[in-house]
Amino acid sequence: MSESMNQQILLKSYPTGAPTRSNFALVETAIPQPRDGEVLNRTIYLSLDPYMRGRMSDRESYATPAELGKVMVGSTVSQVMKSKHPQFSEGDFVVGYDGWQAYGISKGESLRKLDPNQVPISYALGITGMPGMTAYFSLLDIGQPKAGETVVVSAASGAAGSVVGQIAKIKGCRAVGVVGSDQKCDYIVNELGFDACINRKTQDLNSALKAACPNGIDVYVDHTAGPILEAVLQQINLGARIPLVGLISQYNAEKLPTGPNLMPLLVKRALIKGFLVGDYQERHAEFIHDVSQWLQAGKLKYKEDVVKGLEAAPDAFMGLFQGQNFGKLIVQVGDNPTEH
C-alpha cells in the first residue's frame, strides 16, 4: 500500500451463515481531506466484536444494517492528523467509529479524546470502552449481584465476560465462567481469580454447572444463549436475574433456532432482560470512575489479542465465532506512537 493512499475493507455482500472472506473487499482509495467541522483520523486500532455480525444482515436488529459497498463499520482508536473541528487538534488520540480503514473522516460527534498517560489507548476498545461498559452495567444494573451470590458468565475470557467475572469477585460473589478451551479456563481461574470454570467443549454443561455452583445460580450474564442458557436455567435460584447481552451461539445461524423452555423462570420467579450498552451512555462517567480505580488498584486485569494489519481483519473476525481469539480482539492498523 502506498503511504499516500487509504486502505479500506468494504462490505461486499451479506453472509448467509458464517461470514467468509468473499463478503469483504480490500480497496485502496485516496486519503480524504477534512472539511469544516471535520477531522482526519489515522486508525491505530480497530475493534472486532461479535455484535458486528448483526450489522451484516438486513434482519431487524437494534441498529441499522451496515451498507453494502461501504466501509465495514467498527470502533477505532486513532490519532488526529488534520483538524477543522474546534474541539480536536492534530496529534490528539481519539476513540471513534471510523470502521475498517486506515484513514477516516469524522464530524466529531461520536469522537472522544483519550489520555495516553492514563491507560493504554487500545483499552478504549475494550475494558474502558464498550465491552467493559457492557460488562459493568449488565452485571450491576440488571444482574444486581449481592455478596455471597453465585454469578455465571458465558464467553468468560472475552472482552466483556472477563470483566463480568472480575467485578463479581470485587462485589463478593462466587464467579463461574464458561469458556471454550482449557487454556482459557486456566487463564480466568489462575490469572483473573474466577472461582471455577467450565470448558463447554469438553464438559457436560449440566453436571459441570451443578458442581461449579453448589448453591445454585443467582445471576447469569448471557453472551451466548443456546445450550449454555438452557443448562443455566436448570440451576437458577429463586429470584435469579439473567441479563441477555448477546446470542453469539446463533449469530451465524441461517434460521433462528428455538430457545430454552421457560418453565424455570416461572418456578423460580426469575427474569431474563435484554441489555444494550447504548442505553447507558449517560452513565459513562460512573463506569469510568469505578473501572479506572479498579485497574489502578490491580483488581481488574485485561488481556488483548492483537492482530497486525487491516488485511488480517476478515479472518480474525471469522475466528471470533469459533472462539479463536484469546482476550479482546483488536487489529493494529497503524503505528502506535504511545507504545514503548
Next chain:
Amino acid sequence: MSESMNQQILLKSYPTGAPTRSNFALVETAIPQPRDGEVLNRTIYLSLDPYMRGRMSDRESYATPAELGKVMVGSTVSQVMKSKHPQFSEGDFVVGYDGWQAYGISKGESLRKLDPNQVPISYALGITGMPGMTAYFSLLDIGQPKAGETVVVSAASGAAGSVVGQIAKIKGCRAVGVVGSDQKCDYIVNELGFDACINRKTQDLNSALKAACPNGIDVYVDHTAGPILEAVLQQINLGARIPLVGLISQYNAEKLPTGPNLMPLLVKRALIKGFLVGDYQERHAEFIHDVSQWLQAGKLKYKEDVVKGLEAAPDAFMGLFQGQNFGKLIVQVGDNPTEH
C-alpha cells in the same frame, strides 16, 4: 352418597401427558371430627385451575407435589359446620384449601372469612381470589402498563385473563386478548370491553397480532407460553414487559418443549419475568381494595362456569386444557345457602 358420609376424590396416580379419569378415585369416608384448634368445613365450591396440573407430577415446580393416595388439592369456599378454633364460628363462610372433598378439616391457618353481603362467596375462588390477584399483580407489578400502551393477554376469557384485560382498560391501555373460540372473542370484546381479540385456533397468530396491535406490544401477560409467546415476541416494543404467569400450552407435555428464540428480548431490551401470586400475599389488602371498588363501579365484570357435583370434577378439570370452560371453572359441591 349418604348424607352422613364424606365424599372425596383421591389422586391415584400421576398422569403421563393429559390427565385422565383413571388418575382419580372417588371414595366415601366418614365425616371427620375437628379437634382443638380445628374447624370442620362443608365444601360449597371447589376451584379448578390449570396450575393443579403442576401438582400432579414429581417434576420440580414452585410447590410440593400432591401426594398419591391423598385427597386432590384445591381451593374451596365452605361453610363452617363445627368449630374448635377461637376465630371461626359455626355458620361462617370461609375460603380455604380443603381440596376435592365434600367435608374438610382445617387448622385455620389458610382459612379466611368471607362476607356474603359484599360479593357472591364463590368470587373468592376467582375475581377476588387467587386468579384475580394473579391478574392484578402480574399486570400492574411486572407489566407496569402506562396509558396508551398495548397490553396483550393469552387465555383472555379465563379467570385471570379476563381481569387482566379489564384492568388494562381501566389504566387507559389498548387491551387485546387471545382465546380459543369465536364465542369467547365475542364475549371479551362485546361484554368485557377488550379492544380486539384473536382466535388462536382459526387465525394466523403473527398477522392477527400485527393487525390487532398497530402500535406494537408493550405488555404481554403470558398464561400459555408456546406459539402465542413466540408470535408476541415478533411484535414487542422497546422496553416491553412480559410477566410469565403460566405455561398452559405445555402442562400436559410429556417432554418439555423448546421455547421461543430470545433475540427479540435483546433487540428490544425487553424482559420476561416469572410470576407467582404467592409472593404477593402481604399486598392482599391493596388488591381487594381496588378490585372491590371496580366491581362496585361496574368497571369489572366476572363470569363463572359452574359444574355441579364433586364427581364431575375430573372431567371438568381435563376440559380446562382444551379450553372447554367459559369463565372461571368451579365445581358446586354442596348447597349454597347465600344463593337466592
